[in-house]
Amino acid sequence: MGKTLFEKIWEKHVVKTIDYGPSVLYIDRHLIHEVTSPQAFTGLNKRGIKVLRPKQVVATADHNVPTIDQHLPIKEELGRLQVEALIKNCAEHGIELYGLGHKYQGIVHVIGPELGITQPGMTIVCGDSHTSTHGAFGSIAFGIGTSEVEMVFASQCLLQSKPKLMRINVDGELKNGVVSKDIVLYILSKITASGATGYAVEFAGSAIRSLSMEARMTICNMSIEMGARCGLIAPDETTFNYIKGRKFAPQTDAWEKAIVNWQKLFSDRDASFNQEFHFDAADIEPMITYGTNPGMGIAVTNNIPTSDTINENDRSGLSKSLAYMGLQQGHAIKGQKIDYVFIGSCTNSRIEDLRLVADFVKGKKKATDVEVWIVPGSKQVEAQAIEEGIDKIFEAAGFNLRQPGCSACLGMNEDKIPAGKYCISTSNRNFEGRQGAGARTLLASPLTAAAAAITGVVTDVRELLN
């Protein structure tokens, strides 16, 4: 019986298995940030022990940081204290910190891949659920809680039960105006926000294969929104070409050796999955969410479901969701006025996302009563955008290009959406109050968000494409 990609990686990392219990899983890379690490460091200090493998830990400050005037001290007191705690803790334990002011600082799931830290065949964890992003490289990458952060600090291992296995196949060609964010929102609308709970999900199929690494990261990023333990895509030439030459990628002989190993990372033809889905890329339209969980999405040309037409999983919450969102059952979503556009987050804030937006808005101006925030995923993305002149395009369009951080994805810093206002966002969650108490989030691709920035309403971007 063949093995799946997940099983091949899992088996190589099991230190031992407890009878009737979880496995002790070795962790190759531990990414940390300022919000979910302080209590873990305190726990270690209380035990009088140090981080076991500091060289396998990489830190950044991303959730709490302001996205303007980053050269100044953080104004908000608690946020400043948290970031200071991270600086102190990293220094005490010998951990590399790419903090504010460092040329590699950025959203943790953007900097890992761009620095070549994320590699195929690894186990990667972080105290953040969107750690699933790194699975796009063919690694087992998942989010953990603060107690587990402490466990990995102390032992470089975690106790984990092996999940079930799911494969989601997307085959065929994407239509014009449809990008990888639409693929994952489409999948979510079909299998719901709990459809993959308990599963490691592998994404496969010709449409997935055709995507760039950044586009693949968008899909794996949102596998947690289906409840998945993690999301993986088997590595291939696209993956190897992306990694080659990056700062922490293997070099020369080590590179050749790595490629030989990475080429073995795929699911065997006769491997079996507990559950499998097949989707046709041609069925996918530009998507947008209307409700208060990421599975509540529709094609931008469709009407908001009614209690009769909505899937069973979301039926009980539909009225409450729509009341919060100020939207009506059965109505069109196209034409809904929006107040804010947020292009950012670990889902869509990489250079390809910014280029996509820039190419679309070049020569156009934003709608008058819309505020547009573009938050690049890292200092390197920001620098590259400036080098390519993308900042000038944004400026001419009236868009506000800010500095890297998680920003309005979760509004922990000052970048909050006011109560009752509509924000079309390239982020990953539309829960009640996510972007600010009372904020109304519509999740979409960077292209769909860019179109709304220009028209001021939810728009089918294809009507504006040449």
Add this chain to the structure above:
Amino acid sequence: MKALTTIKSQFVPINIENIDTDQIIPARFLKGTTKDGFGKNLFRDWRYENDDEAKPKTDFPLNQNQFSGEILVAGKNFGCGSSREHAAWSILDYGFRVVVSSFYADIFKNNALNNGVLPVQVSDQFLQKIFQQDYSSVLNIDLEKQTITIVSTGEQESFEINSYKKTCLLNGYDDIDFLINMKAEIEEFEKSVN
């Protein structure tokens, strides 16, 4: 972590499905560097109008005096979304030792178990039976027997729990002690792969 063997108590029902961790503990409360004081911010935005403690929302069960106890009963897919362990800390700090639902998100379930909060998974039918009970109804959860009982009617269901996690919870053991004691084996493993 505090050991848990049996809990016999009234319960607080929140009959809403897909409760995500942003509702359990909004992001603006994640700025602390300790594990303390999260209970007062549990379900903050569902509890208070405009974040004002002087304006409790009267239709929210945590504000309704007839409900009390160490058990929270919630609709399916409880704890979905962000991995914030602060969600488990706020539930524990508020005073709940047990959550009862028909389905849990994975990361939340692990975080709860790692903090001595027991997530009891029951069938949809049993969950609805509990929601139909009077506010004074008492539930008895026996971790050793893996049963949950509606005391007044005697209706009972068994629940699953990983036997390693069960042992930890019954005794108040935590995973870190276990892993720290494995240091030699972990170093052996590292040598074997390099």
